[in-house]
Amino acid sequence: MKRFAFLVALCFALSAWAGAQPNDVVILNRVFNDDSDSITNHLKNLPTVILSDTKVDGDGRAPEFANRHVWFVSADGVNPLQIPLDVEWVLEYDLTLTGSPVSPRKEAGGFARIGMPWGYSELQFMVNTDAHEVVAFGYPFPFYRFSLSYNSGDTIHLGIRFFKDTDGKYKVIYMANELSSPALALSDQSIIVQKNWITPGGYLQVNIQAGNPANGGTAVFGNIKWNGRLLRRTFAISGNIELRDFEGDVTQVPVGVELRQGGVAVRTETLFTDSSGNYVIGDVAPGTYDVAFKPSHWLRTVVPNVAVVDADVTGVDVSLTNGDIDGDNEVTLFDFGALVAAFGAVPGHPDWNPNADLDGDLDVTLFDFGILVRSFGALGDE
Numbered sequence: 362m363k364r365f366a367f368l369v370a371l372c373f374a375l376s377a378w379a380g381a382q383p384n385d386v387v388i389l390n391r392v393f394n395d396d397s398d399s400i401t402n403h404l405k406n407l408p409t410v411i412l413s414d415t416k417v418d419g420d421g422r423a424p425e426f427a428n429r430h431v432w433f434v435s436a437d438g439v440n441p442l443q444i445p446l447d448v449e450w451v452l453e454y455d456l457t458l459t460g461s462p463v464s465p466r467k468e469a470g471g472f473a474r475i476g477m478p479w480g481y482s483e484l485q486f487m488v489n490t491d492a493h494e495v496v497a498f499g500y501p502f503p504f505y506r507f508s509l510s511y512n513s514g515d516t517i518h519l520g521i522r523f524f525k526d527t528d529g530k531y532k533v534i535y536m537a538n539e540l541s542s543p544a545l546a547l548s549d550q551s552i553i554v555q556k557n558w559i560t561p562g563g564y565l566q567v568n569i570q571a572g573n574p575a576n577g578g579t580a581v582f583g584n585i586k587w588n589g590r591l592l593r594r595t596f597a598i599s600g601n602i603e604l605r606d607f608e609g610d611v612t613q614v615p616v617g618v619e620l621r622q623g624g625v626a627v628r629t630e631t632l633f634t635d636s637s638g639n640y641v642i643g644d645v646a647p648g649t650y651d652v653a654f655k656p657s658h659w660l661r662t663v664v665p666n667v668a669v670v671d672a673d674v675t676g677v678d679v680s681l682t683n684g685d686i687d688g689d690n691e692v693t694l695f696d697f698g699a700l701v702a703a704f705g706a707v708p709g710h711p712d713w714n715p716n717a718d719l720d721g722d723l724d725v726t727l728f729d730f731g732i733l734v735r736s737f738g739a740l741g742d743e
């Protein structure tokens with residue numbers, strides 16, 4: 362039992378990493394650029410990334426091996442995100458690689474850079490169009506080959522899980538469709554911890570075919586998921602909540618918040634404001650929301666049609682009616698009854714009901730009664 366509790370605590374510590382979380386990617390064009398006059402056509406439309414390169418027939422200058430393009434997870438869309446090695450993560454997507462023609466080689470798949478004392482090393486977890494492989498390699502990552510045959514145009518689900526195992530070693534599990542590799546340790550663990558970062562993503566490589574301007578390849582990475590969640594740029598909704606007729610500490614008032622789409626709550630949480638009533642709802646995916654606010658003994662207010670497009674939304678302010686002691690979103694005789702039952706009580710008294718202390722002065726008095734009378738008969742938003 363103790364061990365279990367310890368593991369739970371450990372998992373919580375890992376998931377509670379305070380650093381920036383990936384919610385975007387950055388594309389690095391021409392990491393290999395042996396054909397500088399090819400035509401690239403990359404697209405970022407999360408959770409999809411498309412890397413494409415055509416007219417890969419060489420540029421007449423050595424070397425004439427290949428072009429390679431990479432994307433990495435990012436928190437700002439500009440910089441690849443360096444993730445500390447102790448943070449567990451899973452990156453997965455549905456990959457469709459098309460080569461025209463299938464030979465010479467077109468390859469694509471998972472990619473990662475890991476910090477090394479001399480810079481970095483790289484993982485390739487590739488499918489290819491000519492040898493039909495599904496294979497992972499690249500020092501210090503473990504080699505693994507799946508018993509799968511890949512053909513140009515196939516869609517394959519690929520994933521990489523990176524974690525620190527209970528034996529203290531950093532390991533990966535490669536996933537391809539329904540198959541998974543064993544947990545495989547990286548080599549030279551004492552070296553990789555010196556820089557302590559890894560940046561995962563994906564890549565496309567198109568080998569040059571001299572004399573064939575039609576030579577090219579396209580890799581579609583669809584449904585990119587980070588820790589099981591579709592990777593999308595997210596934004597914050599913020600504003601001010603005025604808790605009317607209240608002189609207590611607003612930072613201690615739990616505010617139930619719902620983000621609704623089409624009348625359905627897609628996200629429910631409890632937040633607390635700062636001492637001025639300001640709040641922030643972070644990590645909101647683009648979309649149009651009705652935002653519902655229901656603090657303990659105030660009536661619900663819904664702000665309709667808050668559109669999150671491509672930037673943080675500010676100024677979603679509400680002013681809420683006080684008096685709903687029993688929390689049923691109306692101010693009625695039941696609230697009056699609850700106030701009477703708590704009348705004269707202070708914290709610690711058996712009759713004390715914090716929701717009957719409408720004005721927050723830690724006493725249930727005629728002042729609370731006055732608030733209830735002013736709000737009497739009011740209904741909150743649905």
Ligand SMILES: [Ca+2]
Pocket residue numbers: 394395396397419420421422423424425426
């Ligand atoms: Ca060249």
Ligand SMILES: [Ca+2]
Pocket residue numbers: 396397398399416417418419420
């Ligand atoms: Ca060319």
Ligand SMILES: [Ca+2]
Pocket residue numbers: 684685686687688689690691692693695696
């Ligand atoms: Ca009520």
Ligand SMILES: [Ca+2]
Pocket residue numbers: 717718719720721722723724725726728729
């Ligand atoms: Ca009071």
